[in-house]
């Protein structure tokens with residue numbers, strides 16, 4: 287399979303949870319959307335030949351590669367899609383950009399601010415020759431969230447005063463849940479903060495169109511030691527013998543001041559029993575409010591304070607109309623969409639931007655800005671002081 291002018295040949299690194307979600311998106315995007323370039327699922331890369339071959343077959347990739355370097359060196363690859371743990375993002379992304387490949391990189395962009403700076407600089411250099419880079423903050427592409435951003439931009443809730451953002455999961459509430467790579471600082475960079483807190487930082491800034499300028503935070507590790515994970519253990523992985531130290535935060539909370547003066551309260555935890563993937567956002571403005579919960583992701587709650595007080599109040603917008611972002615391509619009104627659709631929308635926007643010769647958002651510079659917020663929360667927790675985030 288080789289790339290032509292009308293195609294975009296993709297090589298993906300990593301094939302676990304995120305690799306499966308991205309594969310489905312590459313496959314589905316051209317089936318439901320009219321794309322200017324046809325994605326080719328050319329090769330998936332990984333070190334274990336048997337597992338990679340199996341992944342290629344199950345996820346629908348035409349071929350395999352033994353390493354990311356192999357993908358980066360191949361002439362028939364136009365874009366490298368990075369679905370690996372954070373400790374590999376910088377190395378792979380920078381190599382791919384320097385080889386002239388477009389890059390889609392899973393979130394958070396990197397494990398440290400320093401790595402993110404190097405990645406953003408590599409992306410800026412590559413952009414000069416038309417090479418594009420995007421970070422996978424996928425929830426931006428949930429239609430109800432994209433609609434929330436549109437309503438804020440249209441002034442429908444007026445001047446934003448408050449942002450309340452929570453990302454709540456419970457998958458390590460059990461102290462005997464294994465020590466997966468997500469609980470190891472050298473692999474993941476941080477814990478709940480970077481893994482899920484990064485999403486609500488990005489979403490809060492995306493919806494408001496504003497920037498977090500200052501934070502005061504606290505990180506907590508409730509369970510300091512866990513059974514070692516069996517090899518390749520994922521979110522629900524099994525334990526092996528022996529125990530190891532948890533080196534990341536289990537939960538993160540922080541206060542924020544946005545550049546505009548709006549106030550934010552953020553919470554990210556994997557210990558909220560009963561909450562599986564609850565991304566809860568509420569924005570209060572001078573003329574109204576918006577509220578969203580990913581566990582009911584087709585709904586956006588909107589209060590218009592300009593309405594007659596006798597009948598005003600939060601109303602549920604069922605975000606399935608063709609007038610809503612992305613939805614004209616899917617099912618008739620009222621026929622709901624799910625988690626995986628965000629990934630498909632991400633591919634649609636990325637392919638469109640590459641074809642148009644524009645930078646797809648969120649850019650690596652946006653990813654760096656989120657990383658700076660995460661770094662400032664860590665510093666704040668450590669020093670017990672407010673921390674500024676440079677513009």
Ligand code: SOE
Pocket residue numbers: 303455481482521563
């Ligand atoms: C695990 O907490 C995880 O898979 C995150 O890594 C994803 O970014 C989030 O969307 C769902 O939960």
